Amino acid sequence: MNFNFQHTEERLDDLSLHKGRSGRRAAVTVLKVFVLFLVLAAATGGSIAFGALRGVISNAPDISSIDVSPSGYASKIYDSQGNVMETLVRAGSNREEVHYDQIPKNLVNAFVAIEDSRFFTHNGIDVKGIFRAAGVALTSGNFSEGASTITQQLIKNNVFEGGMEKNLGDRFERKFQEQYLALKLEENLSKELIMEYYLNTINLGSNSLGVQSASRRYFGKNVSELTLSECAVIAATTNNPSRYNPITHPDKNAERRDKVLRKMLEQGLITQPEYDEALTDDVYSRIQNNNSTVQGSARIYSYFTDSVVESVLQDLQEKAGYSQTQAYNLLYSGGLTIQSTMDPEVQTVVDEEIANLSNFPETYYTIVYRLTVEHADGTTTRYTESDLKKYFIKELGNATYRFLFNSDEEIEAALEQFRTAKLTAQDKIISESYTKTIEPQMSMVVMDQTNGHVVAINGGRGEKQGNLVLNRATDSTRQPGSCFKVLVDFAPAIDKAGATLATTYYDSPFSANNQQFANWWSSNYVGYANIRQGIAYSMNIIAMKCLMDTVTVDVGFEYAKNFGISTLVDSQLSGSGTYSDKVPSIGLGGLTYGVTNLELTAAYASIANMGEYQEPVFYTKILDHDGKVILDNTPKTHTVLKETSAFLLTKAMEETMKSDCPFEVVDPNIHETGQECYFEGMSLAGKSGSSTHNYDNWFVGYSPYYTCGVWYGYDDTYMFDGGQSCHKYIWKNVMQRINSGKTDIGFPGSNEIETAKICSKSGLLAIDGVCDKAEDTGVVYTEYFAKGTAPTEYCNRHTKVSVCTVSGMMAGENCPPDLCEDHIFLSIDKADYKEGEFTDDCKYLMPDGFLDRPCTLAHRLIDNNTHEEVTGEAPTDEYGNPVNPSDETGREQDPTSGVLTQYD
Template sequence: MNYSENGVKKKAEALRCRSVRISKKVQVLFLRLGFLLLIGAFFYMSYLGYRYMHSMIDEVPNVKTIELVPTGKPTLILDDSGETVRTLTADDINRSYTMLDQMPRNLQNAFIAIEDSSFRSHEGIDSVGTLKAFVTGLTNGGNFSQSSTTITQQLLKNQVLTGGEEHDFASRFKRKFKELYMALSLENRYSKDEILEYYLNTIALGQNTLGVEAASMRYFNKHVSDLTLSECATLAAIAKNPVSYNPINHAARNRNRELLVLTAMQEQGLITSEEYEKAIEDNVQVRVQRYNEEYVKDKNPTSFFTDALILSVIEDLKKELGYTDTQAANAIYTGGLVIKSTQDTNMQTVCDKELNDPKNYPSNVKYQLNYQLTIEHTNGILESFNFSDMKKWYEENNKPIKSYFKSERQAHAVIAPFRHHVVTKQDTVIAESIRTIIEPQCSFVLMDQTTGEIKALVGGRGEKEESLCYNRATAATRQPGSTMSVLSAYLPALDTSGITLGNVYDDTKYNYPNTEQPVNNIYKDTYHGLTTERDAIKNSINVVAVKTLDQVTPHVGYSYLLNLGFTTLVDGYSDDTGHSYTDISLPLALGQLTKGVTNHELTGAFATIANGGVYHQPHLYTTIKDKDDNTLIDHTMSTSKRVMKESTAWLLTDTMREEVAEFDSGSVKFGSSDMVIAGKSGITTDNNDLWFVGYTPYLSAGIWCGFDGNRSQKNGNYHKLIWKNIMEKINSRYETKNSFPAPEGIISATICTKCGKLAIDNLCEDAVGGSCKRVEFFTESTVPTDSCDCHLRCRICKSSGLLAGDGCPEADVYDVVYLQKKDEAAGEGKTQDSPLIMPEYLIDSICEIHNASR
């Protein structure tokens, strides 16, 4: 054995080498095992992927059996008791099938250019776009909404694949896979022309139309085969979003997108530069506006309630279940849905009857003439005329006519002379529409404040001639007048700013801060002087409303309105001229808004006060079930949130209850019972808009009356009588309640109404002009603790009329309680406080008759 030093070193080195060799062998072994495991895992995952893909393929409908033009099953609309009130079928939607060879080549190219430029070359999907969208979807939680969609895929989504299946990543991935797989299969079965024909005959194009033929007749009153290039581009522009881009309601958006369509067609070589230039010179949207009224009356129009319900269901199917516009329309008219509405048919009948009873309106009714005429000249050029053109022609001939007529006969009489002037013997009348609209018009919304369910809704008076027409209850935005002061100024003041109903503001001449613009009261030169918040609400005092909002700040008031469900307010924008618009300003306190509000949302806001400060989103249905009785949407438990304190809601309710009792008892209070009512009137300049929004312990209702064209009215009270007639009949089914119970924490205190502080006995009630003592209600933290400091008892000598001195006989002395008001608070002009203030000549003056030596 070699135990020398070198020998030991060699032995140790050999052992180390063996250890390294063993370690390397083990590492190689593990690497090989790991590699084999990875290969195994890869093949196993591939197998699972194959099985998963195969299972999805098995679920894909066979393209040989699918219906690309659905026949459908009717949809049932039920009332709140489960009775069928309307059946919707394919006959209720404008649909007309047209062969592709009857469609202009420009129409086909317009849709292809803007929706799917590679339609003629791809095999059903856009591979590059789909790959990009797939990667984006994986990194975006499975949201494949940004996926590039071909015309083939759109056809499948609209007609075959139902919405509502995309609840998680797996379901979204599965739906997308089905769509892609079916698109490839569909392209193998049908030609490009067949796919395009199906697509153009089924796509939703707004205004209750499906397909290009129905849309062509709706917008242009002509068959699709007769469309011009610009008209083709206009229809293609709608496809992106039929609600936001239809040329009737959103002409500017449609025009901008029409230009994009024409530009795309030119860039893709589908039209020449000359055709492009000619097309952009044609302002199609102007014609569409004139064509709008030129179609046959609906023989069986849906009601205003059903109209609003249909639009609400379409929006919710899109928003909550991911339906496209076409899918939603197909579901409603051919999908066999069962929609449980919130409508109470008995209540609706009462509303319809009262709102259409001529006896409820002023006797001097007017009629607005809605006239449309389209003619074709011998050179093929179409020309359209409307009432504005007629009015201008009469003015040019020194025979001006008014915008409103005393009778329908008088309105019709002005047509013949104008028609004779514009239509020659060689011209052909393409379409002519003559309609008269009775004025003033109205809208009414009835709600259950405890649930947000709309029990009845009326969008206008007079014969309803078409489905999905102008609905004044949900679509008309009008200025709300003093109703808005309660919501934008007084509500946040009481709720968060420490202000009480007893707080006092000076109602005097006043300009908006940092401007020369005056704040005018309803009666411009009438000022009440020192006024409590309660009295300002009851008397609709504009100056106090503006001062209150100034203290609260417009941003806070605006925020409250958003929480109350208003969607038509404007936070700020500038028009093309650079003029800025915003509702976040002090005129918000007076309801002077950029656009206005709808009756639907205004009633919902007041229903929140009636419900103790809890907002329920107003809704028209509770459940939607499919043809197999599966629940698609359930709104039985509506969206709700607390917007204000319960104490705030009650304080406002008590104030509005007092307003009704003092000012509106003759027109609003029920004659058959003592049912308690709270409510607020709203009147705009010259009675253009007449509002009353009020509630009982059971139901809330809002009524608007006025002319569609903002015409002044002489009678400013008839709308309240209609409100009373409806609510008295409907509330008769309920037990009479004569009060709104106060919640816990409400405390009463006797205050002086000229300073808002605690009243002093034998002082405030003896004030010049009458007692200023009143019981007011507060929350525990806002009860005043200081006593009145605005009244002063003075001893006056009868002989001199000056302040009595020690020398004045008691028999000649009497007491007067004057109002102490600072000079700067008296304003520039007189107020109702002026006679109550201590005259200047009394200040520092003592009776000299009895106190000469003093």
């Protein structure tokens, strides 16, 4: 090992314990080594010569190259507020360092009394102890009897790795080198620092290394708070941590604790009253109570801790150059300080909402099943949940059978039915077990979009069963559905392809790559709609036409990658063909593997961050045991979108969450898809998404402070009975709580934005008195544009025509003004219109040849009484149609006004 001089010198400076020994050290050392040699030579029959002695010494580690400071410290993860979030524990790694001045005097004295009574007076080896041990060795052959000082034990543990020699010769060599190095070590280190290192090193049972770890494990307190009785319990453990474990063998520990206290009394380290009080202390009841608490909070790490662990292990290898084994050992035994990004308050909110059963309309269970059966002929068969599912599909004759249970009783009944069907009387069950998973499942990620910090994460509903298990937020890839429209279709259209939020596409039947696409709401088609509407109403056809006509699949694919989506497939061979995500279905989130919640949330966070992508991170720094920075985890960043593009997308996504969208639609089923997520008092923007049959349900959105992504569905992609919105309400609950008390500062603005009054049916400048008077579902509204991209031409889809109210034809020269009214017709581009494909816009088309056939009637209104010509409107029937003449003279009387209409 390398001797950590820097660490040692710092500790010496802290304690001001440099020794002022004289030149007699060398003489004393030589004398003691000589005496030691004589004792050991005699004990081994005089067979070791002085030449061998020099060889043993020359083979000893150089005192300047050894490190006796403790190793195997527990690493700790801290949350963003500086609290210890988790202590990473594995066998031999949960050491927590304390300095000498933090250790109670009683604890030091307890170890001195039982382990090395002359520790503060000898110089590394105890000559009296050596002669006593030599006598035992000569008579019994046992070389371990009382010869080791605390200094020697420190060297044995931290230099010779515990003294695990395989034969007597190696053991003698190690023992001699250990004692030689103990003499040299005491010339370099103070007694206090040696004791500090020793007490931080020793194994004290129950996977506790060092007195601080043991104090927490047995008593739930810091070592500085230990009582005399508690100090004696810990000191009693070190002789044999398994045999004297105060949890598993309290009686044996109590016997040795009493011996420790008695030794302390005999050596004058405690008084008689202190001794008597310590003996009557019911310390073992406290130990058992604390053990129940520790066991009740078993070390099953949170999903966030799992994410930190995986991220640190990966970065130690990829960024710091450690091997996989080195990274693992460093993480669990290196005493690292890991500063995580977790916000404990946000994490608590996320966990509470996902754990709240009342947030979910339905609750089922799936199981992982294992059954091993031995047959009469000695063969064995192993069954799993797959066999169980196949059996019930066949038994019920239902290929869409959902392997879901309502209760434990239902599970047991199903297992009994399966066993009855599969097992015979001669079969013997070797083992059977199952574990439950609550369904449907959910995952959630919350990020601070300004710096890439993941502040909270939840990888699934129900009790977490272990460490580094499936984390649905980071490990599961699911189909993103319409959430991908913004990333692949609309973002590149606005950012690169010259489109604006006002750019229109024709919503009508559409197919591409031999695949037919449809909208989510019904078979109805709207007609012309723009990108803003495409986002607010999540219009599939608008998104697909935007991708195919404006963006191209290749560009959309590259934008998705630039948004941080790493699961995309460029081209991949398989047994059944070639897979690729460079296909039109990418525009609606139909992917080979899907996306993770973490990456999808980070993608939207980059829009919230004005187009700057921040790699999601779970920690900011890793410091080694001495406080030196190993890794500074500043997120990688790159620009995904222009600032103006991000601003415009946010403006459009604000509309998805409101119920007062200014656009009108004929189909009542069409609505803004994020209304359930909206709450007052904070600026919000986001996008919903769902896959075919609602297998996957998403909402990803943001406030000025946080970006939050939620996924909801069954692990086994079961279909929901109906539409699902509970994930949206949970998103709302979480975001409302974590944004509570914050000022609504609004989303970032841009100086490179202009506005214009637009007609939504053409995407061009609105014509006053025309576009705003149209009866179709278009509206005139104010739209935002990146400077220089606002249209300069006026609407070319609305046409105002004066229509004769009598004939219903374009007004002619004989039609008086009072018989004419303006009518606004909508035109459809020839490239968009197809015979037989009806859309809502078709209702407002100008009839063919309408402008070529003006009204030719000569109109006169004759008063029935005076027979004089008057002005006024022609009579109409109850449906508003002009009334036709009914008599031979072509005169019909209006019974209410007495006005007759003459048709000539």
